[in-house]
Amino acid sequence: MNFELDEDIKVLKRHVRDFIQNEVEKVAMQIEEENKIPGHIVEMSKEMGLFGLSIPEEYGGLGIGMVGKCALYEEIGATHNGYTTLIGAHTGIGTVGIVEMGNETQKQKYLPDMAAGNKIGAFALTEPDAGSNATNLKTTAVKKGDTYMLNGTKHYITNATEADIFTVMAVTDPSKGAKGITSFIIEKDFPGFHVGAVEKKMGLRGSHSAEIIMDNCEVPIENVLSGEGQGYVNALKILTNGRAGLAARNLGSCQKLLDLSVMYAKERIQFQVPIIEHQAVAHMLAEMAVEIEALRSFTYRVAWMVDEGQTVIKEAAMLKLYGSEVYNRVADKALQIHGGIGYISDYPIERFYRDARITRIYEGTSEIQKNIISGQLTKEYA
Amino acid sequence: MNIVVLLKRTFDTEEKISIANGQVQEEGAEFIINPYDEYGVEEAIRLRDNHGGEVTVVSVGGEEAEKQLRTALAMGADKAVLINTEDDLDEGDQFTTAKILTSYLTDKNADIILAGNVAIDGGSGQVGPRVAEGLGIPYVTTITQIEVNGKAVSITRDVEGDSESIQTSLPVLVTCQQGLNEPRYPSLPGIMKAKKKPLEEIELDDLDLDEEDVRAKIKTLDIYLPPQKAAGRLLEGDISAQVDELVGLLRNEAKVI
Numbered sequence: 001m002n003f004e005l006d007e008d009i010k011v012l013k014r015h016v017r018d019f020i021q022n023e024v025e026k027v028a029m030q031i032e033e034e035n036k037i038p039g040h041i042v043e044m045s046k047e048m049g050l051f052g053l054s055i056p057e058e059y060g061g062l063g064i065g066m067v068g069k070c071a072l073y074e075e076i077g078a079t080h081n082g083y084t085t086l087i088g089a090h091t092g093i094g095t096v097g098i099v100e101m102g103n104e105t106q107k108q109k110y111l112p113d114m115a116a117g118n119k120i121g122a123f124a125l126t127e128p129d130a131g132s133n134a135t136n137l138k139t140t141a142v143k144k145g146d147t148y149m150l151n152g153t154k155h156y157i158t159n160a161t162e163a164d165i166f167t168v169m170a171v172t173d174p175s176k177g178a179k180g181i182t183s184f185i186i187e188k189d190f191p192g193f194h195v196g197a198v199e200k201k202m203g204l205r206g207s208h209s210a211e212i213i214m215d216n217c218e219v220p221i222e223n224v225l226s227g228e229g230q231g232y233v234n235a236l237k238i239l240t241n242g243r244a245g246l247a248a249r250n251l252g253s254c255q256k257l258l259d260l261s262v263m264y265a266k267e268r269i270q271f272q273v274p275i276i277e278h279q280a281v282a283h284m285l286a287e288m289a290v291e292i293e294a295l296r297s298f299t300y301r302v303a304w305m306v307d308e309g310q311t312v313i314k315e316a317a318m319l320k321l322y323g324s325e326v327y328n329r330v331a332d333k334a335l336q337i338h339g340g341i342g343y344i345s346d347y348p349i350e351r352f353y354r355d356a357r358i359t360r361i362y363e364g365t366s367e368i369q370k371n372i373i374s375g376q377l378t379k380e381y382a
Numbered sequence: 383m384n385i386v387v388l389l390k391r392t393f394d395t396e397e398k399i400s401i402a403n404g405q406v407q408e409e410g411a412e413f414i415i416n417p418y419d420e421y422g423v424e425e426a427i428r429l430r431d432n433h434g435g436e437v438t439v440v441s442v443g444g445e446e447a448e449k450q451l452r453t454a455l456a457m458g459a460d461k462a463v464l465i466n467t468e469d470d471l472d473e474g475d476q477f478t479t480a481k482i483l484t485s486y487l488t489d490k491n492a493d494i495i496l497a498g499n500v501a502i503d504g505g506s507g508q509v510g511p512r513v514a515e516g517l518g519i520p521y522v523t524t525i526t527q528i529e530v531n532g533k534a535v536s537i538t539r540d541v542e543g544d545s546e547s548i549q550t551s552l553p554v555l556v557t558c559q560q561g562l563n564e565p566r567y568p569s570l571p572g573i574m575k576a577k578k579k580p581l582e583e584i585e586l587d588d589l590d591l592d593e594e595d596v597r598a599k600i601k602t603l604d605i606y607l608p609p610q611k612a613a614g615r616l617l618e619g620d621i622s623a624q625v626d627e628l629v630g631l632l633r634n635e636a637k638v639i
Contacts, residue, residue: 008577011452012570014412019567049570062570072570 003300009068016075019048028080031206032351037083045087045117050076052115054091054245055099059111066306070248070299077252080348081355082206088249089158089207090114092242093363094121097167098185100241101226101234106185110165122163124154124212125235132368135178135232139214141170146221148172148184150214153196158362160195160210164188167238168214169231181231185223192217203354239363243316244306247299247323250359254292254327257334257352261285265337275337284333291326298322314376321369324359331356383435383530385426386490388483388497388510389454390416391447395502404605415450418498421558424565425528426496427458433530435493436460440486442479444468448581455576456568462581470586475598476508482596483509484516485589494535495555499524507557514555522548524559 005013027038045051053072055061064072069091077084095114098106098121113119130136139152150170157166166186173180186193196211225234262285265276275281302319305312331353335342342349360366393399394412401407415423426437439454440463441447451462465482467474487495495517497510507523514521526545527538530552537548540559568576586592617624632639 008574011449012573015453015456015568015570015573023567044567047569048567049572053570057571057574060571062574 005067005071009064009071012062012064012068013071013075016048016050016072017078019044020075020079024079024083028083028348028351029346031080031082032345035082035205037086037206041083042086042117049115050087051090051117051120053087054095055111055115059107060115061111066244066303067300069245070251070303073245073248074252074255074299077249078256080206081249081253081352082204084249084253085158085204085207086120086162088245089123090117090121090163092245093123093238094159094163094165094167096241097123097183097225097234097238098165100237101183101230102185103226105222106225110185114165119164120159120162121165121167122157122159123238124157124160124166124168126156127152127154132365134235135181137169137171137181139168139170140174141172141182141184141219143172143221148182148219148221148224150184150186150192150217150219153211153213155196155211156199156209156362157212158209159207160212161198161208166212167225167234168212169235170214172228172231176229178232179229181235182228183225183231183234184219185225186214186217186219190217190219202357203351204358240313240316241306242363243320244299244303244312246359246363247295247319248303250323250327250356251292251295251299253352253356254288254295254330257330257349258285258288258292260349261288261334261337281337284337288330288333291330295323295326314373317364317369317372317376320364321366321373324356324366327356327359383429383433384491384493385429385435385437386487386492386495387419387422387426387437387439387454387459388495388513389419389423389439389441389450390498390501390503391441391443391450392416392501392503399607401605401607406605413446413450415453416498416501416503418500418502418558418560420498420565421560421562422496422498423454423457423459424563425558426494427566428563429494429528429530430458430460438463438490440465440483442467442474442482448583451581452573452576453568455579455581456573457566458572459579461579464581464583465589466583466585470593471596473598473602474596475600476504476506476512477599478596480509480512480516482586482589482591483513485591486584487513487517491553493552494530495519495553497555497557499557499559510555510557517553517555519553519555520550521555521557522550523557525556526559526561528556528562 023044024041027041031037049062052061054069057063076087098110114121125134127138129138141148141150168184168186169181171180172182192215194213196213198208198210265281265285266274268275298319302312302315305315335349335353338349341347391413394414397411399406430437437459438461439451439459441451442465445468448464451464455462465486500507511521522537522539524540525537526540529536533551535550535552535554539546539548617627
């Protein structure tokens with residue numbers, strides 16, 4: 001058993017940390033105020049190759065395994081989560097469909113631009129009536145000659161306003177339920193494709209979620225992702241694969257909160273001593289540190305299983321659940337330790353606290369993860 | 383254009399320095415390319431991209447300096463040379479480093495050699511100029527701008543609170559000052575590709591030097607941390623009283639006026 005990261009990955013990780021802590025952290029407050037990632041940060045991220053970290057080398061990406069990706073996601077999580085989401089959703093659910101299920105032509109057509117960050121990817125499954133009940137899709141796709149005609153509305157689509165390439169699920173055969181769903185690669189310029197209202201959110205400022213509307217949207221048949229009827233299976237695969245990465249991003253945010261909390265607790269004097277010397281505070285820090293360390297071990301174990309080609313349906317669900325819940329508990333304790341200043345927007349704690357909340361909801365709620373886990377347990381003990 | 387950058391591995395600027403047994407403790411510390419040398423690497427890459435040629439980064443040091451050389455390769459340098467003195471030398475000074483670099487560079491016909499203005503550890507600022515002297519080529523220190531046109535070189539350099547314009551010609555050695563450029567972050571694919579770029583490792587033997595030729599001329603008697611700064615003092619009262627008090631303190635206590 002070896003818990004050491006490869007030397008290559010350590011080097012990549014160190015350079016990503018330098019960039020995140022020196023450049024992105026500097027504009028974190030600005031992102032929050034302006035609800036926008038500054039253009040120069042996006043440009044520098046492109047030049048660094050961050051948009052390509054989940055794409056194979058032959059298509060212009062970095063070509064590293066899941067353990068390596070998680071090591072980098074951990075660094076990318078240690079800053080403003082709006083920025084984290086721009087990179088994370090693109091390199092996760094936004095590109096994974098084409099990377100894993102795309103045919104050679106699709107990969108060659110789309111991945112090099114996505115690796116360079118010139119085209120941003122988004123994943124569009126959720127609809128007003130199909131959230132956790134993801135098979136209840138209303139968006140339809142009707143085949144007409146060489147094209148499919150798509151009609152319907154998706155909402156809460158992360159990065160929709162920035163994205164150029166969407167992986168969209170639509171119903172091709174309503175009589176088949178989950179097996180009647182097909183996934184399509186849609187370019188934002190396809191006729192009949194529109195980005196609708198942008199949502200105002202509790203957090204994740206700088207990352208925009210919006211409606212997408214397909215009104216007789218024409219999609220060529222070569223843009224079907226791995227065959228008609230494969231859409232729901234594809235969606236599950238894309239989400240499963242994304243889960244280790246999401247946990248790693250949460251891990252990075254947790255570590256950042258622990259760093260800030262320990263530093264603050266050593267500086268803040270109350271009752272003539274730094275508050276870290278008050279046991280109630282010290283114990284909160286200890287509890288945060290334990291959970292973070294457990295999350296770290298679990299994240300890299302699941303990432304390693306992915307690299308080994310093992311099936312991780314249950315473990316990925318456990319990790320998504322655990323990572324999100326730990327992030328929320330850590331953010332809550334960080335805020336408690338900081339007290340009043342933690343609640344003030346001049347300081348980053350309340351921002352992490354708000355941003356943490358969505359992690360228990362998106363990419364499968366905590367409750368859905370428990371359904372998956374218990375479903376797998378039922379099978380194991382059959 | 384044949385461009386050479388002299389590069390030193392130094393402590394990360396954010397490390398806390400601790401001393402034990404008269405030595406700066408390196409254990410657990412992060413190391414980086416000396417920031418002034420990093421300006422040199424960036425400028426070298428830009429010069430190459432504009433004028434063609436090749437960028438070679440050279441470091442004198444131990445095995446560990448390979449990491450910083452690889453970073454320079456990841457930024458875009460073409461090849462690296464590590465002059466490994468780990469087995470030959472226990473200690474060295476600016477003379478040692480300059481002598482070794484001069485020997486290495488003598489037959490390399492570099493058009494431009496870029497060095498840092500100073501290293502953030504020793505801070506002597508001597509190695510660059512000494513190498514130029516050794517090679518018998520002109521040098522310009524603390525540069526903030528450089529343009530090459532054929533053999534002609536126009537340089538702007540920092541001088542106490544002002545800048546100076548200098549015309550010189552190739553070959554030349556320059557030392558780089560803050561403001562020259564904003565060094566790029568190495569790209570992640572660049573880091574992976576840097577593993578395959580050539581990194582030559584040589585020793586004193588390969589330069590026909592032995593320990594005696596490069597023996598340090600400086601003996602370090604003691605190393606100690608600067609005294610801790612006392613807390614500042616806040617003056618109170620109305621402005622004119624504060625000014626009177628400040629003038630009094632500057633005159634009688636600080637004795638600077």
